[in-house]
Amino acid sequence: MAKVVNIGVIGAGRIGKVHTNTLATLVPGVKVAAISDVVVDAAKALAAECGVEKVTPDYKDILNDKNIDAIVICSSTDTHATLIEEGANAGKHIFCEKPIALEIDRIDSALAAVAKNKVHLMVGFNRRYDPGNAKMRAAVDQGLVGTPEMCVISSRDPAPPPISYIKVSGGLFLDMMIHDFDLSRFLLNDEPEEVYAYGNCQVDPEIGKAGDVDTAMVTIRFKKGAICHINNSRRAVYGYDQRAEVFGSKGMVQTKNLHEDNTILATEPGYYEPPIQNFFMTRYIPAYQEEGKVFARCIVENQTPPSTGIDGRVSVLMGYAAIKSVKENRPVLLSEVDK
Amino acid sequence: MAKVVNIGVIGAGRIGKVHTNTLATLVPGVKVAAISDVVVDAAKALAAECGVEKVTPDYKDILNDKNIDAIVICSSTDTHATLIEEGANAGKHIFCEKPIALEIDRIDSALAAVAKNKVHLMVGFNRRYDPGNAKMRAAVDQGLVGTPEMCVISSRDPAPPPISYIKVSGGLFLDMMIHDFDLSRFLLNDEPEEVYAYGNCQVDPEIGKAGDVDTAMVTIRFKKGAICHINNSRRAVYGYDQRAEVFGSKGMVQTKNLHEDNTILATEPGYYEPPIQNFFMTRYIPAYQEEGKVFARCIVENQTPPSTGIDGRVSVLMGYAAIKSVKENRPVLLSEVDK
């Protein structure tokens, strides 16, 4: 394989732009060689912005391109599994945005194609690559907090997505809390057994009419004994609230929010700090950059990525357990929703 | 009634010392006129320390003393209800440490005696009187966070109590989380409907053998829609961890921990702040002081205390719901455990 990893990006929407920009400008050793999008103008604009030479409306042009080492799947969720399968069959390494699919069957068939073709699949759980979260996990691994006993994650979006998105996304547990599910497994380095979820609609009744909740709290029981709490809200007016902590027998490690800048203004009414970073793309720039570097390194060095298809699969299972738990108002075992 | 409120303290143990010291030295308009304890030497020592004139082994001497306006019940939990009844029948105003009793029947008969005799009963939920918690509630009342949607409380003791205490205390949900149950009602200004609790034994297996849990997470559904999470641990090696937050449609208000002092040491390995205040009596000195002032003022001005017998009753119900929830691993309605 060439020293430079040639990448084809499939999908030039919001997350496609993030990955293309990051890979093209911030990740050494990587070249974005092609972009495809059925809306070819979107692909063209992005290619121009990032200096990408090849643009196509048809992702198959990317799969058929011998120069392309790896694909980055940023298209809509319903296409992920198919693209993984076709990409794997074409011998490409694959980076796929979460979730792999909304159905466990589809996930499993996609993972089978990956295994059969012996390509690498990395699932885009960007938070694992955030410096703070990585440092927390390192602290846990080093035993700085002793045996982990509790994990508490507060994760709140600045504003809800469009109702149209909620209708196809799988809902809060599969499009939003899925990140926190994965983070809990990552931080505790353990597997979940049972989920209790309570959610309701306090932010916008339209979300309820679309069959989803906008506010939720979850309790997760892990195999080794630790208990985890996650809370989500679709709307935090003060910004993109992203905090986590792991508590154990020897201490606690936690992450603070990041503010827009490092100033403090002190006046008669008190002390004022600027809002926290409001946009996931701002907040997680270093995470996306690290994620890209890790993906490239795994390909070059032929190593298994730190966030694999299994991680993609388990986080979806946790989402299903949570959805079932809300519906039946009882704790649900992961084994109940697995096939 | 005299301008100075004459108080008789019943029980010269740990919490009796806190209240006697606070009332005697930090609360203007109050005089601790008598202390009783069956261990009369404990009462004598405390009386000497705080300049209290009258000491007796028999609390009835206090109830029969015409000069005493009010009693402060600091004896063991199993005596609380009886002392409330006898105190009320003797026409004394009553401050009683939580819980009123471990049985709802006993609570109800004690509250009936209070009602019948038209005395004031204040239950010792000290955290309501903590400046930070009071400020949070004020922020909620002023609408600064909009409609409350979530409440998150982390409450962790520095070290477990003796096993002997755990055996008679009612366990974590009734001796420890009861404070957080009350705090959640106080902060949200709302009533709980359903509780899901998960707890296990991760700190000390002896606690498990005594039939209790030492680590627990609870989800509470409130009437107006807000959801509350509480986590407790019997052991936080880094100190007495006391944090709360209320999240709503217009923002969030939260309390930080208080550190032992205001220094920061920066050296090669990083920045170091001293541990958080480690002992509930240090952490909540201002709360105990305010609590004493409020009790005295309610007596002098004939006002209903902010934490009444009803608050004592509901918090015990929440504890019972949590215990039943752990046992049956399902959410439990408060109506299921109420009589």
Added chain:
Amino acid sequence: MAKVVNIGVIGAGRIGKVHTNTLATLVPGVKVAAISDVVVDAAKALAAECGVEKVTPDYKDILNDKNIDAIVICSSTDTHATLIEEGANAGKHIFCEKPIALEIDRIDSALAAVAKNKVHLMVGFNRRYDPGNAKMRAAVDQGLVGTPEMCVISSRDPAPPPISYIKVSGGLFLDMMIHDFDLSRFLLNDEPEEVYAYGNCQVDPEIGKAGDVDTAMVTIRFKKGAICHINNSRRAVYGYDQRAEVFGSKGMVQTKNLHEDNTILATEPGYYEPPIQNFFMTRYIPAYQEEGKVFARCIVENQTPPSTGIDGRVSVLMGYAAIKSVKENRPVLLSEVDK
């Protein structure tokens, strides 16, 4: 000497109230036995508030009282030296508010009387007894910051005192920065050699007309090589700003301001913390309490107090050097203003 230290307070003004309240309610082993003030009603009111039995318009009644072990001098600055002399001649231990006098001659004669009568004199540099400052000094003593190289002190009052006070106080360098001068010597555990001061009038022109500055910055060269900066303002609208830091070869230790409470409010415009404690009597309650305890202990155990007449003398010298420096716009050696 009796186990309880009997204290007579001379002066029932603002600082007299602080000391009487603190000694009477917060310092064990001490009894405020008498208060004198030429405005006898002020003394009476304070005595009633704090349960002090003896009140007199004439401080000589206190000096002549055999039961009084020690006096606390809280009268106006121009009386301090005389009271120290008379108190020492009467065999009383002495706590005196700073400054001892505005003239070095008077300070020296007062200190001579103290030495001759072998009584203890403690000068009221309350900041040495503040937990944060004491911790900083301990860190320096323990070598945690290595060899001290720089000290930076920011000290700003919420609002200027009355012009009438400024006219008799000796001005900013002798009534306000004197605390910071003493703090610099305390934190560095070293003696100053030279002072450069620049001050002007930016807050209120009336202060300038009274011959004083209201804003000042000072550079102090210490014997062992460390350099110290102090800045003062008579008016900080955001509260009583009190910060210090010692920087050395192995690190830095600093003190943060203390806020009114521990809440944080996050809303759309950002994060908001309450103002810092606004009043020196609130900010330094623990310092006054510790100061009283130390004074009592020094008397009971016959030990030299940690802030003595020499400290009172040197801080006044530093003030004179600063005043001369502003006037002549050049660095001034302490030896130039010493006699």
Added chain:
Amino acid sequence: MAKVVNIGVIGAGRIGKVHTNTLATLVPGVKVAAISDVVVDAAKALAAECGVEKVTPDYKDILNDKNIDAIVICSSTDTHATLIEEGANAGKHIFCEKPIALEIDRIDSALAAVAKNKVHLMVGFNRRYDPGNAKMRAAVDQGLVGTPEMCVISSRDPAPPPISYIKVSGGLFLDMMIHDFDLSRFLLNDEPEEVYAYGNCQVDPEIGKAGDVDTAMVTIRFKKGAICHINNSRRAVYGYDQRAEVFGSKGMVQTKNLHEDNTILATEPGYYEPPIQNFFMTRYIPAYQEEGKVFARCIVENQTPPSTGIDGRVSVLMGYAAIKSVKENRPVLLSEVDK
């Protein structure tokens, strides 16, 4: 002029690398078209890293290149003035690292060449482009702190530069505090009149032997009345300490240090935060990026840069006043060192 600004970088040393990397990867609308360095291998390596096409040992090749719109001068200080003159005469816009020269005469002749040729000269005071400092200045401009009265800047390097550098750099006041001098003018939006400086050698006696100080404190009097303190140390073991504050009639605005990540570890000895960012290139990445964007914009839109030759000139004058002040141990007027 083309929409894309073609830039030639002169000097491929440490700061040349910073600017080339930033301009090539983080600044849209800019193309680094050429790099020159007498050590041509250094230029080649940097060009390869950043995708720059043209490499030359002779900067004249850049000046003679018609495609080059602007030069970025990153060579050694003694070449700056000559390169500005030659660049200006060649019609290039110029970005020059500070200082322009160590002699006022040379600065003035360079500025004359810039004026004569009507090109833009931007001097590399990167801190003006730091988001926190820019926000502070905006707060001052918006009147959020009222009339500025004091400015306090603490600026400490992690470790001293090589003695060889100190011998040619002009010393601490001209190679290090020059940034803080410029920052004080920027934050206060005012001009300095007089400087008092005290400095000594506490970090490394070799620095003293080289004729420089390693620890210094400066007081600066500004025209409108504000007073400014700056402290510098060549060695802060806890990192690159960069703090500033502006205090005024209505409040204070300040900048905090930035830590390596956003984690907090709480264990038995206390709370621990990671070190502050240790390297100026890490700390000021966003500043360099903004600086590059502003330079490009000024060229494209034909606007005067926010940090001009005058800023470069005055900061050197302040350095000379400080050096003279240390030597003569007295405050020095800027007019004394100006020609």
